[in-house]
Amino acid sequence: xxxxxxxxxxxxxxxxxxxxxxxxxxxxxxxxxxxxxxxxxxxxxxxxxxxxxxxxxxxxxxxxxxxxxxxxxxxxxxxxxxxxxxxxxxxxxxxxxxxxxxxxxxxxxxxxxxxxxxxxxxxxxxxxxxxxxxxxxxxxxxxxxxxxxxxxxxxxxxxxxxxxxxxxxxxxxxxxxxxxxxxxxxxxxxxxxxxxxxxxxxxxxxxxxxxxxxxxxxxxxxxxxxxxxxxxxxxxxxxxxxxxxxxxxxxxxxxxxxxxxxxxxxxxxxxxxx
Numbered sequence: 473x474x475x476x477x478x479x480x481x482x483x484x485x486x487x488x489x490x491x492x493x494x495x496x497x498x499x500x501x502x503x504x505x506x507x508x509x510x511x512x513x514x515x516x517x518x519x520x521x522x523x524x525x526x527x528x529x530x531x532x533x534x535x536x537x538x539x540x541x542x543x544x545x546x547x548x549x550x551x552x553x554x555x556x557x558x559x560x561x562x563x564x565x566x567x568x569x570x571x572x573x574x575x576x577x578x579x580x581x582x583x584x585x586x587x588x589x590x591x592x593x594x595x596x597x598x599x600x601x602x603x604x605x606x607x608x609x610x611x612x613x614x615x616x617x618x619x620x621x622x623x624x625x626x627x628x629x630x631x632x633x634x635x636x637x638x639x640x641x642x643x644x645x646x647x648x649x650x651x652x653x654x655x656x657x658x659x660x661x662x663x664x665x666x667x668x669x670x671x672x673x674x675x676x677x678x679x680x681x682x683x684x685x686x687x688x689x690x691x692x693x694x695x696x697x698x699x700x701x702x703x704x705x706x707x708x709x710x711x712x713x714x715x716x717x718x719x720x721x722x723x724x725x726x727x728x729x730x731x732x733x734x735x736x737x738x739x740x741x742x743x744x745x746x
Contacts, residue, residue: 485700487518492530492701496708499534500668500716502605502647502728503735507594510641511739514591528679529698533705535675538668541713545669558621562669568625569632569649569666570673576636577678588641591743597642599736605729608651615659620666623658630656631666635674642736645674651725661721668713 491512498505509527512518518526539546552559577584617623623631634652638645646667653663 484518484697487516488526488697488701489704491518491526492533492704493708495527495530495701496534496537496705496710497712499531499705499709500538500646500671500712502601502644502650502725503732504594504598504601504638504642504644504647505531505534507598507642507644510589510594511591515742525683526698526701528683530701530705531675531679533702534709535672535679536706537709537713538672541710542668546672561625562620565623565625565628566669566673569628569635569670570677572629572632573635573639573674574677577639578681580639581681584639584641588639590641591739593640594642595736595739595743597640597736598732599740601643601647602729602732602736605647605651605725605732608655609724609726609729612654613657615654615662616657618659618662620662620669623662623666627653627656627658631658631670635670645671647725647728650720660724661717664717664720 491509494508494512495505498508506527513527549559549562553563617627631649631653634648635645636648637643637652638648646664649667649670650660650663653666654660658666
């Protein structure tokens with residue numbers, strides 16, 4: 473009789489590992505990590521910590537992976553801020569690019585969480601986003617910018633405005649910023665790296681805001697589930713971040729587009745059949 477709670481606890485931990493891995497694998501590729509989590513939580517019936525706190529914490533694991541892989545870049549910028557113009561420009565561009573999402577995100581936070589966090593919305597946007605990626609790959613201009621150092625403040629702002637589209641679950645934050653940058657003449661590899669850097673302040677701000685709102689609802693036993701999901705996301709994200717730039721440089725974004733179209737179509741069939 474006492475094995476049932478243990479079995480249930482083990483199942484929760486296994487699902488936490490799975491969700492963390494999915495977050496890490498999908499956060500920085502244009503397939504929408506939030507969309508994948510919404511679909512998986514719905515399909516698996518996962519009852520984690522309240523207020524979507526689990527989903528928030530595992531995103532922090534993915535952020536840590538970016539910070540670790542690019543630790544020398546971040547440290548160089550940090551140490552150079554007082555007197556290095558390139559470091560100052562880099563930091564300013566990131567702040568400029570993240571500003572639109574911070575403002576609109578704060579204003580529309582409750583609406584997004586309450587209305588748009590739906591398997592139906594995610595499935596449709598996965599499908600639409602996949603078609604959009606294929607279209608962008610066909611009409612994109614020749615790249616003019618092949619280094620993040622060459623991104624101007626105005627271009628950074630334009631890329632940041634593309635990020636607003638990703639507030640709709642299923643669109644993909646990384647997809648919106650990378651493909652938006654490509655449309656603006658940034659090379660694939662540079663667009664991908666800039667999206668990595670932009671992810672850190674964007675996701676830290678979003679996750680911190682959500683954590684503060686849901687902190688009072690957390691229980692002590694939630695800590696183990698959160699820690700396991702966090703670690704799983706960190707390890708999976710390390711794998712992706714270290715390989716993604718080379719992958720998109722060689723193969724582009726079409727494979728992700730076809731994956732989105734297939735997943736969105738399958739999910740719509742499942743949702744209609746319920």
